[in-house]
Amino acid sequence: MQDLVGITDQKGKKLDLSLIRKKFPVLDQLVNGKPLAYFDNAATTQKPIQVIDALKSYYENDNSNIHRGAHTLASRATELFENTRNSLKSFINAPSAEEVIFTKGTTDSINLVAATFGKKYIKAGDEVIISTMEHHSNIVPWQMLCEENNAHLKIIPVSDSGELDLQAYKNLLSDKTKLVAVVHASNALGTINPVKTMIDLAHEQGARFLVDGAQSAAHLDVDVQELDCDFFTFSAHKMYGPTGVGVLYGKRELLESMPPYQGGGEMIREVTFAKTTYNDIPYKFEAGTPNIADVIAFNAALSFINELGKDAIRKQETKLLNHAFESCSAIKGFIPVGTASDKVSVLSFTINHMHAFDVGMMLDASGIAVRTGHHCTQPLMNRFGIEGTVRASFAVYNTIEEIDRFHESLTRIAKRKN
Amino acid sequence: MPSIDAVQKEIIGEFEILGEDKESTIFYIMELGDKLPPFPEEEKTEENIIKGCQSKVWLTTDLRDGQVHFLADSNTDITKGLISLLIRVLSGRKAKEILDADLYFIEQIGMGNIIGSQRSNGLAAMIKQMKLFALAYQSKIDA
Numbered sequence: 001m002q003d004l005v006g007i008t009d010q011k012g013k014k015l016d017l018s019l020i021r022k023k024f025p026v027l028d029q030l031v032n033g034k035p036l037a038y039f040d041n042a043a044t045t046q047k048p049i050q051v052i053d054a055l056k057s058y059y060e061n062d063n064s065n066i067h068r069g070a071h072t073l074a075s076r077a078t079e080l081f082e083n084t085r086n087s088l089k090s091f092i093n094a095p096s097a098e099e100v101i102f103t104k105g106t107t108d109s110i111n112l113v114a115a116t117f118g119k120k121y122i123k124a125g126d127e128v129i130i131s132t133m134e135h136h137s138n139i140v141p142w143q144m145l146c147e148e149n150n151a152h153l154k155i156i157p158v159s160d161s162g163e164l165d166l167q168a169y170k171n172l173l174s175d176k177t178k179l180v181a182v183v184h185a186s187n188a189l190g191t192i193n194p195v196k197t198m199i200d201l202a203h204e205q206g207a208r209f210l211v212d213g214a215q216s217a218a219h220l221d222v223d224v225q226e227l228d229c230d231f232f233t234f235s236a237h238k239m240y241g242p243t244g245v246g247v248l249y250g251k252r253e254l255l256e257s258m259p260p261y262q263g264g265g266e267m268i269r270e271v272t273f274a275k276t277t278y279n280d281i282p283y284k285f286e287a288g289t290p291n292i293a294d295v296i297a298f299n300a301a302l303s304f305i306n307e308l309g310k311d312a313i314r315k316q317e318t319k320l321l322n323h324a325f326e327s328c329s330a331i332k333g334f335i336p337v338g339t340a341s342d343k344v345s346v347l348s349f350t351i352n353h354m355h356a357f358d359v360g361m362m363l364d365a366s367g368i369a370v371r372t373g374h375h376c377t378q379p380l381m382n383r384f385g386i387e388g389t390v391r392a393s394f395a396v397y398n399t400i401e402e403i404d405r406f407h408e409s410l411t412r413i414a415k416r417k418n
Numbered sequence: 419m420p421s422i423d424a425v426q427k428e429i430i431g432e433f434e435i436l437g438e439d440k441e442s443t444i445f446y447i448m449e450l451g452d453k454l455p456p457f458p459e460e461e462k463t464e465e466n467i468i469k470g471c472q473s474k475v476w477l478t479t480d481l482r483d484g485q486v487h488f489l490a491d492s493n494t495d496i497t498k499g500l501i502s503l504l505i506r507v508l509s510g511r512k513a514k515e516i517l518d519a520d521l522y523f524i525e526q527i528g529m530g531n532i533i534g535s536q537r538s539n540g541l542a543a544m545i546k547q548m549k550l551f552a553l554a555y556q557s558k559i560d561a
Contacts, residue, residue: 032440032441033439033440354495355473355493355494355495357472357473357494357497358448358494358495361444361496361533362441362444362445365440365441365443365444366441387493416445416495
């Protein structure tokens with residue numbers, strides 16, 4: 001494997017791709033008689049052995065409910081759980097760990113903001129701005145909120161290359177805008193949006209800004225203080241961590257002013273039938289027993305990313321994306337969807353005269369796992385006048401050899417109708 | 419016309435020749451779909467869509483000389499190939515025959531493994547719709 005020539009990790013050590021791949025047991029298998037090439041990383045990444053081991057070790061050694069137990073196991077589990085919160089604080093450079101809230105996933109994080117921030121701050125006649133390239137989970141919660149509060153949803157259009165129209169965004173912003181919620185990197189196209197500029201523009205109008213970082217957290221450097229975003233959301237499972245864990249970062253003064261999300265244990269200070277007072281952040285937003293095991297194992301995923309360094313990860317993924325794009329562009333009938341200059345490692349495309357489902361199914365027959373369909377971005381697909389795309393999304397463990405196999409299969413498939 | 423049983427055995431034989439290679443099996447199913455007679459564009463209505471399929475499948479039927487004839491199309495090639503197999507087995511037969519048909523070839527050729535569980539549900543919906551049409555004709559005949 002020559003894929004990692006010139007790429008070094010955080011400590012300046014040359015990366016060895018075969019060693020990285022060995023950390024992912026799931027990659028070493030045949031699918032339909034062919035070696036698995038897993039290109040559905042934007043949906044969920046595979047998990048390195050240290051994440052799997054952390055899960056196993058927690059249940060074997062430390063399993064206990066956290067924060068209230070009077071015994072050793074409980075304090076051990078609590079410490080491990082809070083360690084992840086501290087790691088996340090560093091990972092996104094949050095001012096404090098209390099501003100890092102655990103949720104079930106990005107969808108849950110966004111719904112939390114819509115239900116609490118939205119309830120308090122978005123009134124009749126106010127406006128929320130989102131974009132055409134949002135995932136349904138960054139559309140529907142705002143639609144529901146606007147409908148309930150008689151507020152209005154405004155949409156930033158997308159260009160033919162799959163980039164946001166910043167002039168249109170500026171025109172949409174006004175003193176009526178209370179919140180802008182935009183995706184950092186598009187799950188369907190890969191486009192990286194200039195969120196820093198957009199956040200500054202929103203703040204000039206006194207609006208708050210939520211960044212949907214589901215597709216960026218594993219690839220791009222995230223510094224919430226430098227971005228100055230009001231909320232940042234992401235999911236563990238898209239960054240080598242377990243499913244069922246999400247993160248909501250919010251600025252302290254906002255989180256403290258927002259009403260609680262769900263009622264229950266953990267989120268209270270004192271309960272009487274006359275009145276309940278609420279716990280401090282982050283616990284105010286973490287009602288009920290959290291997903292302890294997966295939060296703990298998430299820490300191992302963060303270590304995996306930190307050890308390689310996002311710079312090395314990005315270099316490898318960019319190399320894979322460029323190779324895939326260049327080789328596939330020569331295939332007759334190949335139509336790329338989303339050709340922004342700044343992209344995460346997502347190759348979205350259609351094949352002329354063929355349905356994405358058919359292409360996906362034929363690739364699967366060759367052991368190549370891709371996603372097909374609308375990718376939960378139906379308004380974006382409508383914008384491009386298509387039903388869906390085939391999406392190959394690459395992670396650091398993918399290889400040039402796998403992409404060559406993908407190119408070879410796709411050439412054979414496209415020939416059927418082109 | 420060969421019996422439902424004979425046609426099923428014929429299909430099983432064809433898939434045996436294809437063997438274990440999934441790619442050639444899928445290409446073969448798609449080629450079968452390519453051979454379906456053209457489906458009139460004006461019949462591609464919401465009413466003719468089979469509910470319960472992920473892909474769009476249009477199915478129409480008519481009764482000629484006491485026999486039920488099916489015509490179908492789909493927006494995906496693999497689904498078109500699947501329904502072409504059902505048409506090959508069931509079209510041009512008496513309603514009663516269709517109602518009584520035991521479609522064992524689907525399991526025998528390992529269709530579940532080839533198309534996965536979601537599409538297997540879609541295939542079941544196609545069979546159900548074809549049998550419902552046959553039932554409607556049969557009740558007219560019985561009345």
